[in-house]
Amino acid sequence: MLIIYSALRMGGIETFFVRLARERYRQGLHTKVLLLANDNESDPELLAQMEDVADIYRFNDLFHQFPILKHRFKLFSPMKNNNVLRVLEGVTQVHVSNAENALLADRLINIANACIPITVGVYHSLEFSWGGKSLPHFENINRKFVLQHLPDANLMCFAESTKEFMQRKHSLPIKNAKVFRLGVVSGSTPTLLNDGASSSKVGYREQLKICTVGRLVEFKSYNLWMLDVVKELVDMGLPVVFDIYGEGPLSDEVYSKIQKLGIDNAVKMMGTFEYSKFNDVVREYDLFVGSGTAIIQASFCGVPSIIGIESIPEPVSYGFFSDFSEYEYHHPTLNFPKKSVVDIIANYYQLDVAHKHAIAKHHIKAAEMFSMAEVVRNFELPYLVSSKRFRYSKVSYYFSEKLFDIKHKLSGIRVDYTKTKFTDDT
Incomplete structure (x- = not known):
């Protein structure tokens, strides 16, 4: 399994990926991680924990050094094709948490001429549902790829309500999308003792x-x-x-x-x-x-x-x-x-x-x-490979994305695709 992500900052998705790799390691399963940002953008402890249980690759391992392109245009920055082959060797699934990384996964698989499924986790229900009726060009491409091109069985929803919300929002069946709870806990269940000498001291303070x-x-x-x-x-x-x-x-x-x-x-x-x-x-x-x-x-x-x-x-x-x-x-x-x-x-x-x-x-x-063990079982289910090649203009994709960013910077609005401002239907 290969996970593509930006950086292991301290957050819910990042700590989940570390727990996922750790549980897979415990079960004898191999995990690879491609981090697209520089190491200084990752939390040192999370990075060290991930290195203990997974093989980590960096941007420079797969991309040639072209300062003008660099991290900004990963969908067409020149790649080291032989290294792509090595990274994908033995990989049975590429997992991502957003559409741009899903498109990057598709690019890697095409370079290797491999048959590897791409799975997409919906870690925030608005990830593919923000905005109203008029979306920027790049986001239309994102949704066309994730919600229409990829098999809906490769979509992972971590609550039934997420799946239902997306079906209502997009009028798409996605009936085969997987639904399972996000893994967090492992190990023995803590106990609470009445004398206060417990794993949690709840109830014993005046403050x-x-x-x-x-x-x-x-x-x-x-x-x-x-x-x-x-x-x-x-x-x-x-x-x-x-x-x-x-x-x-x-x-x-x-x-x-x-x-x-x-x-x-x-x-x-x-x-x-x-x-x-x-x-x-x-x-x-x-x-x-x-x-x-x-x-x-x-x-x-x-x-x-x-x-x-x-x-x-x-x-x-x-x-x-x-x-x-x-x-x-x-x-x-x-x-x-x-x-x-x-x-x-x-x-x-x-x-x-x-x-x-x-x-x-x-x-x-x-x-x-x-349960983390249950999540690993769900990640190991069989997933499907897209039968057709997905074609789009990478130039227009990035032109649209940069225009969108500039527009909101000039208006003084921080671009956050899951903000309330981007979720109305008008």
Whole structure:
């Protein structure tokens, strides 16, 4: 198996790929990874962990050194064909998380004249569903390739609601798309003891400690609205602290809002930590707020976790992860009522220790369905090879993409294909 990705930054997809490679290694399965960005863009610990269980290739291993083209135009930058053959040797599947890398995978396979299936994981339900009726040319090519050219059996949806949403959005059947839960947990189930000497210390503090962990990016809007939540809780007299672990393009905006609200005594930006310390760090908190794979891992630690619905500006949530784990819990359009996060936290604070422990145990149970071993089994299912060659103009593809980027930079809007601004149908 070959995974094509940009860089192993600290995030949900990246940590999943490391866990996937580790579990495959444990089962005696070989994994290769092609990283397209420079090593300094990867988290050193994640990169080291991946190197322990997989063969890693860099951009320069496959592409000739042409500074003008370089990383910007990987779909037609000159390639070292013999190296492409070596990388694809023994590969039974090429897996990607976005359309441009799927097109790159197609290019590699064509160079090698190989019959290798390309699988595409829908790690964010809006990855192929952002925008309205008028899309830029490059995105039309992306969707034509992924949703029409590739066999729909090669599409991986990590919740049934993701598949249903895409079917409604595109009026495409994709009936054969695989549906299985994203793997996060492995190892023995943690326990919660009534004397407090447990894997999670939930329920034993007078101060309510809350945290979030992940990249500070636009669609994780809860990093901003949680600041309003903390402000209101502090004004109510609740002894609450909120620690934010992570960095990203939203960092400056988060910091500015903390200062503006005057809550710097209650909210701290903690930066990043080594991924291997995730469990030890998160277990020191009473509550977790987040989405993606981080909320699953926090839940498995026995920390009650509030769903951070993505791409919405209001401080509302469906509730605790344990009650919605069967769905794509962070998607903004689930058919469930949204509750005030202030009320969820304030009500939790009033519960006795027994009730808090019951919620914690429910979270551990819910997280158990996200098994890494089961994910590897699903990745090893037979996938199909496209029977026809996909043809498109690479020049017009990149011309369209660069025009799209320039347009939004001039208008002062950060380009994020999963932002709310790109999801309306008008």
